[in-house]
Amino acid sequence: MRLLHTSDWHLGQSLHNFERHYEHQRFLDWLLDTIVAERADALLIAGDIFDNANPSSASQKQLYRFLQRAKERVPHLNLIVIAGNHDSPGRLEAPGPLLEAHGTRVIGAVQRDADGAIDIDALVLPLTASDGAIAAWCLAVPFLRPGDVPRMPADDDNRADPYLAGIALLYKQALELALAKRGDGQAILAMGHCHMVDGQMSNDSERRIVIGGTEMLPAGIFDPAIAYAALGHLHLAQAVGKQDHIRYCGSPIPLSFAEVGYTHQILRIDIDGAKVGAITPIHVPRAVELLRVPAKPAPLAQVLEELSALDVPDAPPDQQPFLEVRVRLDAPEPGLRARIEAALEGKPVRLAKIETSSAARASSIDSDMMTLDRLEQLKPDDIFRQLYQQRFGNDAPAEQLSAFAELMLP
Numbered sequence: 001m002r003l004l005h006t007s008d009w010h011l012g013q014s015l016h017n018f019e020r021h022y023e024h025q026r027f028l029d030w031l032l033d034t035i036v037a038e039r040a041d042a043l044l045i046a047g048d049i050f051d052n053a054n055p056s057s058a059s060q061k062q063l064y065r066f067l068q069r070a071k072e073r074v075p076h077l078n079l080i081v082i083a084g085n086h087d088s089p090g091r092l093e094a095p096g097p098l099l100e101a102h103g104t105r106v107i108g109a110v111q112r113d114a115d116g117a118i119d120i121d122a123l124v125l126p127l128t129a130s131d132g133a134i135a136a137w138c139l140a141v142p143f144l145r146p147g148d149v150p151r152m153p154a155d156d157d158n159r160a161d162p163y164l165a166g167i168a169l170l171y172k173q174a175l176e177l178a179l180a181k182r183g184d185g186q187a188i189l190a191m192g193h194c195h196m197v198d199g200q201m202s203n204d205s206e207r208r209i210v211i212g213g214t215e216m217l218p219a220g221i222f223d224p225a226i227a228y229a230a231l232g233h234l235h236l237a238q239a240v241g242k243q244d245h246i247r248y249c250g251s252p253i254p255l256s257f258a259e260v261g262y263t264h265q266i267l268r269i270d271i272d273g274a275k276v277g278a279i280t281p282i283h284v285p286r287a288v289e290l291l292r293v294p295a296k297p298a299p300l301a302q303v304l305e306e307l308s309a310l311d312v313p314d315a316p317p318d319q320q321p322f323l324e325v326r327v328r329l330d331a332p333e334p335g336l337r338a339r340i341e342a343a344l345e346g347k348p349v350r351l352a353k354i355e356t357s358s359a360a361r362a363s364s365i366d367s368d369m370m371t372l373d374r375l376e377q378l379k380p381d382d383i384f385r386q387l388y389q390q391r392f393g394n395d396a397p398a399e400q401l402s403a404f405a406e407l408m409l410p
Contacts, residue, residue, distance in 0.1 A: 001127065001135040002039060003189070004282075005267040006031065007046035007232030008251040010086065012059035014051075015322055016352040020253070021058060022318040026287035027252045028066045031266070034282060036073055038268055041135070042127050043070065043077060046232030046249070047084025047143055047193030049092065064095070067104050078127045079104040082142040084193040084232055089142065107140045110148040110170070118150060118170070124177045127189070136187040136271060137178040139171065139226070143193040143233075167194075168221050175223050185273040187227040195233055199248065202235040202258055219246055227276050228269055237265050237281065245276055252284045257324045257353065260290045289321040291349065297328040297357045300336070307343035314348050324353040331392050332400070358392050380408055 011024050035043060050059055070077055081104065083089045089108030096106045111119040129135040142148075149166025150173070171190065178188045197216045219241035222229045229246040236259075237250035249267045254260065264284045270277040294306050303325060312321060325340055333339075337354060344351060384404050388396040396404075 001041045001129050001271040003042045003044060003269040004040045005044050005230040005249045005269060006252060007249055008048045008235055010048055010051040010255060011062055012051045012055045013255060018350055018352055023253050023287045024062060027284060030285060032069055032073060035070060041078060041129055043079050044191055044230045045081045046191050046230050047082050048086045048232055050087055052086060053088035071103050076130045080125060080138055080140050081106045082140055082191050082193060083108040085143045107142050109142060120173050120177050123174050134186060136189055137182050139174040139178060139190040141192050171221055175225060187271045187274045188225055190222055190226045190229040193232040196240045198241060199234045200236050200238055219243055222246055254290055257290055257292060260292050288319055291321050291323045293325055297326040300327050300333060303327050304339060304343045310347055312348055320348045320350050322352045323349045324355060326355045329356050329358050
């Protein structure tokens, strides 16, 4: 059996106010072709389908059209979708009955019966091969909030984090049910949307998960009987705890400029009986480039020179590269944006971000030694002088001190 593992699509995401519908559609079209070319039997989508809990109608249409087309092109395809921390569980599950009738199973949240017992059976899903026979079982566990996990007995070790212990118990209960259901030669897989211990984050694009003091989960949550764990949340593809079968596939498109030099991917997992035969990354082509000019922050004169020399092929607006300009300033530059825009005039790029920094000396204020009494003695102009010194490494000019004093007049 062959599976494809993807996650963190973030449909509807904008990059510094530029919408990215074109890039997402290019990825989805590529994914459809890849499902066919790879002869995949299942597609596991491990959460954060949308970028926010109230996605636009255009983003929802993208998802449902993709799911429909995937089943049309590969009728036997198993499609399993779990919710991430960005998704609304209820909104994701709302069309569930209709989707299930067409072979797509969506798990937005853990369901409970009238007595409050968790419906474990709803989380343990069969995966069928092209001949219709069950080849594997999937523990389809969505992003878990404290109310989703089993309530721990009062006599449990009170040193354990109840949220973390509840997550571990939920996976254990789901695994026990899967072990009871599976036949000879059937693999057990797990899905999850969480932050694992030692997981590497992508700067500027990930929302930290901190619930009840717990952020990161240990790899031991996944029992050795689980052949493969398909995870979502972290945007950089990586194995967890040096265990090759516990994987993040990462996001399919760059979600911040921190990912300029990163190659995005999905993962192909070949199941051989009850075990994983091979795990292979499949690189996702980038539909729109992200540019950082210069490569490292530089003085404004050098930056303007590099921008003027920038040579970018002509392209329609939604295909033009996104640009981050990185400037090192030694003093405020009120006309900074206008000068940058002038250097870029006529060039087919989208100016998304101007990042400024300075080579300033460390602040003269020792924050560790700042007492409340000292803070009370500081006047607004003292704070202005010290912040200017911290940011630009020299004293504030007299005209700026005068302008600040004028602002402070009653």
